[in-house]
Amino acid sequence: MKLKHEIEGFNFGDAVDEIEKIGAVSLGFLSNETRLALLDEVKGFAQRFPGLTKKGFETAPILQSPFVNEFLAVVQDTLNRQLGGELNVFPSKLDLMPFFIAYRVGHSGLTPHVDVHDRNLVCNFILAGNAPFRVYPKGLENEIVELDTTPGRVIVMRTAGFRGVNEHVLHSVGRTESERYVLSLRQPEEATKKAFRGMLFLQ
Numbered sequence: 001m002k003l004k005h006e007i008e009g010f011n012f013g014d015a016v017d018e019i020e021k022i023g024a025v026s027l028g029f030l031s032n033e034t035r036l037a038l039l040d041e042v043k044g045f046a047q048r049f050p051g052l053t054k055k056g057f058e059t060a061p062i063l064q065s066p067f068v069n070e071f072l073a074v075v076q077d078t079l080n081r082q083l084g085g086e087l088n089v090f091p092s093k094l095d096l097m098p099f100f101i102a103y104r105v106g107h108s109g110l111t112p113h114v115d116v117h118d119r120n121l122v123c124n125f126i127l128a129g130n131a132p133f134r135v136y137p138k139g140l141e142n143e144i145v146e147l148d149t150t151p152g153r154v155i156v157m158r159t160a161g162f163r164g165v166n167e168h169v170l171h172s173v174g175r176t177e178s179e180r181y182v183l184s185l186r187q188p189e190e191a192t193k194k195a196f197r198g199m200l201f202l203q
Helices: 004-009 012-022 032-046 066-086 192-201
Strands: 024-026 057-063 097-103 109-115 116-128 133-135 145-147 152-160 171-173 180-188
Touching: 004 066, 012 024, 012 152, 024 133, 024 145, 032 066, 032 097, 032 116, 032 152, 032 180, 066 116, 066 180, 097 133
Parallel strands: none
Antiparallel strands: 024 152, 057 097, 097 180, 109 171, 116 152, 116 180, 133 145, 133 171
């Protein structure tokens, strides 16, 4: 009940115009108690995957975590009510999946790219660590917007389908100076979603 009260009181609608204009925004969101609880869950999943040790970076879906699933359900319901129903930002209801993203200290980050397999909206909740997150609203040759990645914040980024526009946002992640963990709620395209759910046996 406390988690529901905490999230449902947040107004995503105030950020819609900025998300549309820039491509992404950083919002203060998580209480410290919720952040630490999610961090504990995400760390547990990240340690099961060898890529974090071998490559210094790993991302994968989280398919069996009651607390993460509860968090996802409340965030998704809030987004659908505020942005889908009231503002008609999405053509249909969001169907998000939870992923963890983990970086070891010194990882070089991710070069400018787009998340071509995601639809509507990506929400990256920063749980620990810090690294520059940059958005390129008009391509690499133009302005660069760097967003606040302080733990406890969420980066909300539009993808194809947001307000009916078939466009992905060019973005990058800089060098990680401390161990970094992110909970990412996103809506993969259907074929990708089915493949990820087929990974359930791994967890």
